[in-house]
Amino acid sequence: MTSAVPDAPRNRAPSVAVLAAIMAGISPSAAAQDSATPITLPEITVTGERPESLTVPAAGAARRAIERTPGAVEVVPDTVWRDTQASTLKDVLGYTPGVFVQPKWGEDSRLSIRGSGLSRNFHLRGVQLYQDGVPVNNADGGGDFQEIDPTAFRYTEVYKGANGLRYGANALGGAINFVSPTGYDADLLQGRADIGSFGFRRAQASSGGGDGVFDGFITGSWTAQDGFRDHSAGESLRASGNAGWRFGPDAETRFYFNLADIEQEIPGSVTRSAALMSPKAAAASNLAQDYQRNITSGRIANKTTLRFDGTTLDLGGFAVNKHLVHPIFQYLDYDYYDFGGFGRLTDARSIAGYANRLTLGLNVTGGWIDNTQSVNLPGGSKGALLSQSTDRSTTAVAYAENSFDIRSDLSLIAGAQFVHAVREREDELAAAPDTSGKRTYDFFNPKGGVIWRIDPGWQVFANVSRSGEAPTFGELNFTNAALSDTKAQRATTFEIGTRGEKPDLTWDIALYRAHLRNEFQFFDLGGGNFQVTNADDTIHQGIEAGFGWAFWKEILAKGSAADRLWLNAAYTFSDFRFDGDAAWGDNVLPGAPRHYLRAELLYRHPIGIFAGPNVEWVPEAYYVDNANTVETRPYALLGFRAGYAVNRNVSLFVDGRNLTGEKYIASTSVVAAANAGSAVFEPGSGRAVYGGLRLSW
16 A cells, blocks of 8 residues: 655646636626726636646546556555655555565666565566556566656556556566656656765756647656665666647547666675675675676657547557666677557446446567677676577467446456467577577466445455466576476466545555466576576465554644644565475475565645654565575664655655664575575665755746
8 A cells, every 4th residue: 555645736737817807898887987997806716727638647547547446456656755765666666565676786676566576586577567558578578677767757556466457467466557747747847856875866857848739748867876785886867758649639649758778787696694794795706797787778659549438449559679788697788679559448338227347458569689698708898609599579468358337336347368478589699509499378367356335435346367477588498408398377366355545544455365386486596597497386375455544633733734643554464385396395485575564654744844754674584495494684674754845846855764774685586495605685775865855847
């Protein structure tokens, strides 16, 4: 639950003063007056609302739409993260229960929702990311986080598990959609500057506007940091924007662009003792071979929305080019070319007096990777060519969902999804062994659910769903026959929960149990060697509970504009384990804490002041190996943030993190069996303070 502290509404169009004398001047009684005699009439102020985009719903409309989902979903407004350091996904999603996201170094993170991608400590796996509905993941399902700029978004939609059907998402972890402002809801000019510990610096500026027919928004940011750990410095330049054309009352098209240039050093994983005793130290091999991840990317996209009475049609397409230069155990040099299109039709009408909403959609993505791997020489320079291939991916997802109100307060939802995925590698190097190969995956994912609206601010929901994921190229091995038959990961999930919003209380609670077959297990064997297997049967189950509560009001300020003390909390209970596995029995699946709590107590005064402490608590260590022999360590982090909105144009904040200087493990890799010398631990950052100034007009 991301329960943002109530904030002032966005500024709307300027008020227009209308003089009643204009009307009086054309009335008969006014004509009879002596023109030399002044007439003083009252001023009438009319407040105009800016028009809203058809292609990009406002946050309120997005929340109403997402709450038609019979499962755990969230809309996270930018008020949650804009008065923080706001440099990683943790800043955006840290108070969303069920989402476990931990920064590793720079702007990279490890993201897991309901245990998705547990065994992957690098790149993206098991969650499908979108920016304005356009995939951020590569065509094979993998991806990176660094192209996401938290300062560029108005709100974020989170669809956990199979609840991401709206976007055709089929991953265990669901889907996350980052939504940009448009010219209709952006400030004419806005800028921010941030500075903080470990050499952190950022400058960002944006501009937007529109006239009801055309609108546009553009933003750009520069970020640099030395990093808490040795060899973790990074620098990034990002720019994005969109331009819309309202070519009819019910027709709008919008074009998007995104550019990124990112350079990031990688400090690497170390042993448990090194992570806790010398957390700043980088791994020796990372220093010697200058491990880095450097990305340049460009993305263009279009979305067009057409409305016909009760029917809405969304059409769009995108193209992406990304270049990855990645000196690690080898020197990886990849060029990505991804493209795709989507169509979604939503029909809302009454059938025999009962409300009905039908959604039909088709997503098609494709692309290829020009993949070269060379020797990484000391100092991080390219040596002799080791492998060269072209990796091609195609994924087509057709889906349908129908919601039927059998009563005004009770909806039944049924849906289905068909996924067709192809992964093909063409070895372009004559030397043996030949790594060419092709795999095809097809699966059908049904879904059923119910929503009971107890009152306008309280819902109860339940659903059962299937999900399925084809492997990325990172999980495929076409050389070794014993390892080449990687199967698709399948899951059946049962879920029940409730969500609601009252004047001083919001909540979102979900319980789920997922039965997985062929869960991907990705083991780092060290020295650039990896092993990928499918587990047999596994179980992921848990509780996701979030709430916000204004439990004390009118402390210093009385009346309708009272001050308040707001408690915001997100608790995640995770029970992930093997289910009678031949090798691991009923052992706990490694990689995620059993209990995870984030909470903040924030005082807010109507003059614009806010301040309060926050905590992050992992009360139990968690395993890093299937054998359940080596654990992390429990930790508790204390933070404090404060700020002051001087007026609508000027605001500032300070954000303190890990103020007690706790030495802890933020993230881990996963292995089959670990020991004291296993270098699979990523230390968390030390004590830090960040501050920022934001200006807007």
